[in-house]
Amino acid sequence: MLSRRIIPCLDVREGRVVKGVRFRDHVVMGEIEALALRYRDEGADELVFYDITASPEGRPVDREWVERVARLIDIPFCVAGGIRSVADAARVLEAGADKVSVNSPALERPALIDELAAAFGVQCVVVGVDSLRDADGEWRVRQYTGDPGRTRALPRRTLDWVAEAVSRGAGEIVLNCMGSDGAREGYDIDQLAAVRAVCPVPLVASGGAGAIDHFTEVFQNADVDAALAASVFHSGAVPIPELKRRLREAGIEVRDD
Amino acid sequence: MSLDPSRIRLVLLDSGGNNLGSVQAAFARLGIEAPVSSDASRIRAATHVVLPGVGAAGPAMQRLRENGLDRLIPTLSQPLLGICVGMQLLFEQSAEGDVDCLGLLPGRVERLPEAPGIRVPHMGWNRLEVAPSAAGHPLVQGLDGRRAYFVHSFAVRGSADALATCHHGQPFVAIAARGRVMGAQCHPERSAAVGARLLANFLSL
DSSP states (O other): OOOOEEEEEEEEETTEEEEEETTEEEEEEEEHHHHHHHHHHHTOSOEEEEETTTTTTTOOOOHHHHHHHHHHOOSOEEEESSOOSHHHHHHHHHTTOSEEEEOHHHHHOTHHHHHHHHHHOGGGEEEEEEEEEOTTSOEEEEEOTTSTTTOEEEEEEHHHHHHHHHHHTOSEEEEEETTTTTTOSOOOHHHHHHHHHHOOSOEEEESOOOSHHHHHHHHHHHOOSEEEESHHHHSSSSOHHHHHHHHHHTTOOOOOO | OOOOGGGOOEEEEOOOOSOHHHHHHHHHHTTOOOOEEOOHHHHHTOSEEEEOOOSOHHHHHHHHHHTTHHHHGGGOOSOEEEETHHHHTTSSEETTTTEEOOOSSSOEEEEOOOBTTBOSSEEEEEEOEEOGGGTTOGGGTTTTTOEEEEEESEEOSOOTTEEEEEEESEEEEEEEEETTEEEESSOGGGSHHHHHHHHHHHHTO
């Protein structure tokens, strides 16, 4: 049986892992390789590296650290941020990343998803979706969330965009629920379950993890394939070995070897 | 298990995949250099040959036809390991684009069926179940019941050459071997200690 995945997300800025509060006031958490190795040793199933300055600065991801990570770790990893074209994705994949994740550029030009899937196969193509519930009760997509000054609310419904992204060739969806992100009060189960119902490919929950119980809840109640988090892993509030032990006790299949 | 790197000359066949770097890095962690080549004399001189592959069967087969490896590979006599799409190319045909493959293993590659709770692509860590009849095969020593990393939408449902199967809704062939021709549907280069063991097992042949 396929295991549910635990995915630490590492925000990369100028070659270092940082953590910001609401995308501001970044604090350096450590060197990329040291943190990648730490999470690998603790039993992370996959890593996501998000180059938080590539996209706002309009430059491609720095290939050099991707190569270093690829040589060092023996679990899969995905690179997000700054990928706007097949050529950008090819650089990152050739440097050793297993998957690329696109978000705002795919909203600007949805055909980017088709192009990436045709060039590399759907299994390489992750679409990140930033979503927030509007006053009328609908979940809608946000764009350029990496830069608070540029963030835009789109008229596009989250459920419609997920279905379109999958039909264009997304092999995995990462749903970042902005309403719960940073609050550490749990994943947005309602929204994730609604997206799950329209998402036939793997779905990764993001935004809101604050305690071990939140991971148990999101796997049991939203049937997601993976749960992504950053600060609770960086701070040590949720140690991955303890998390996996508790998930296993709750009857959730996780990798333990 | 200890490997003697001085006795191993490994070559990665150029199938145009994007994971060549990852596979090279996995062998480097075992102390083994893994140059990429499509040069016949260099490939013939190797002790072990690996056929990596990411993406789709069609473009990968086209690459092998362009560089002549489609004719060279069937004539090789040393241990050959296909990885992911590289394994699929070893079979007769793939439903992905309806392409003819190398035909070194009997069977057809099919799309994995979706079902409630069974998502395609099959993406993540899943258990290798070694067939009792294959328990003595050197390629699968230490792998039974352990989890490897998979990311694929196509696979072979069943094969007389299966050494290990995996379940995603239905069983499919995870590791196969017929003589010197071997394949792994999982990605050993991204399967932590389990993957390293699989690669070391291959190099010990």
